[in-house]
Amino acid sequence: MTKTVRFITENFGKYDPNSIDSYLSIDGFSAVKKALAMSSSEIIDLAKTASVRGRGGAAYDMGRKWAQAASVPGDQKVVICNADEGEPCTFKDRSILSKDPFRLIEGMIIAGYTVGAQNGYIYLREEYRHLRPLIKNAITESMERGYLGDNILGTGFSFHIHLYSGAGAYVCGEGSTLIESIEGKSGRPRIKPPFIKECGLFQLPTLVNNVETLAIAAAFIQHGVEDYMRYGTPSSPGTKIISLAGNVKKPGAYEIPFGITLREIIYDIGGGISDDHELKLFQLGGASGKIGPASIIDTPFTYDDLAKVGLVVGSGGILVVDDRTRVIDFLKSIQDFFIHESCGKCTPCREGNRQIAKIMDRFVKGCPKPDDLHTAERFANIMSNCAFCGLGETAQSALLSAIKYFPEEFGLMEVAANEKC
Structure with missing residues (x-):
């Protein structure tokens, strides 16, 4: 099986992302031309056949989402591209934005046409502000050539x-x-309901998709669903762009077929552990993702196989951690992140993060209370079940999976043995 592939990323390095003429020279906007000659239902059927799950982390079926958005009545609808790639260890959308912005434009046009929207919005994270001129130029040039604006291509x-x-x-x-x-x-x-698809931006029916999801739509419309589905497995067809980082020799964004193992990703694609240390753990899906031990490294990278061992694909981030890092220190850094990023709107997330942070501090110092682990687990489960949004629901994913896979790392046998406590 090929370790890396070029389907979503096929245009990387093939054209000048600052020039629409360069993009047109490699058959750019052919996907838009094909889509505009089809009906909305035909495009939705293709998306359902491709079985693409949303690539922002939630893994919601794209075909189903587009069908729901298209069925909502309304004279004015909106498509939003979520380019707020804020998940730590996730930078795969950045590679699309910087190397193939016109394909993203194509994907948004196709989505807008499919669901009956007249306006699209790209929400770019502040840390990617250096990409604003590139994306703005792609929008401007697309309008000048008739691929955006009024009466597209007649x-x-x-x-x-x-x-x-x-x-x-x-x-x-x-x-x-x-x-x-x-x-x-x-x-x-x-508060939901009303749901975004019915009452989103400016109270209009709204479709929100991730950068990679929209890029996939343009790719399989251009080349055909069959070409996309020749990669992957029956239950997880196609490809995924991953963000590989941490203690690996060759970090970076790579497109892989679903089905290769975590071992192949870390050792074959990533070149193995830096400085020849031992793998201790890996975290999938960014700071909100779960962690796994080296013992399950031969698990195939598919939605179903990862679910069997309690892991998720998430945003596609894969953070590799070697034996130089204590699990408890790793969890503390994640907890600090969520303390900083919680909006504070709901009590489970606001207070849960704060209380768990205090417990983590005691573990780091080596002086936890006898019931600290049980209390942290109880608070984490309350957050995952009761928090207002996905941040609070997943903030303790790493902690809960660490309790499952690394119980010995919490050092409960040494409770009250430290004189500093």
Whole structure:
């Protein structure tokens, strides 16, 4: 099986991302031309056949999501590209934005046409502000050539794209929070229902998709679903762009077929552990993802196989940690991150993170109380079940999986033995 592939990333390095003429020279916008000659239902059927799950982390079926958005009545609809890639150890969307911005434009046009939207919004994370001129130029040149704006390619379909920047808040990666931010409000999640698909940006029916999800749509429309599905496995067809980082010799963004193992990703693609240390753990999906031990490294990278060992694909981030790091120190760094990024709107997340941070501090110092681990686990489960949005629901994923796989790392046998306590 090929370790890396070029389907979503096929255009990387093949054209000048600052020039639409360069993009057209490699058959750019052919996906838009094909899509505009199809019906909305035909495109949705292709998306369902491809079985693409959302690539922002939630893994919601794209075909189903587009079908739901298309069925919502409304004269004015909106498509939002979520480019608020704030998950630590996740930078795969950045590779698309910087190396193939016109494919993202194509994906948004196709999505807008499919669901009946007239306006699209790219919400770019503040840390990617250096990419604003590149993306803005792609939008401008696309409009000048008739691929955006009114009456695209004489088809009667009109679609405009607007570029917005966030202010650097991790929580704005959540759909409704992102919408609040675009509207000029504080970045905090909305109460649901009403759901975004019915009442989103400016109270209009709204479709929110990740950068990679939209890029995949353009790719399989251009080449055909069959070409996409020749990669992967029956239950997890296609490819995924991963962000490989941490203690590996060759970190980077790579496109892989679903089905290769974590061992192949870390040792064959990543070149193994840096400085020839031993693998201790890996975290999938960024700071909100679960961690796993070296003993399950031969697990195939598919939705189903990872679920069997309690892991998720998530955003595609794979953080490799070697034997120089204590698990408890790793968890403390994650806890510090969520303390900083919680919006504070709901009590489970606001207070849960704060209390668990105090417990983590005691573990780091080597002086936990006898019931600290039980208390931390109880608070973590309350957060995952009761928090208002995905941040609070997943903030303790690493902790809960560490309790499962690394119980010895919490040092409970040494409780009260440390005189400093």
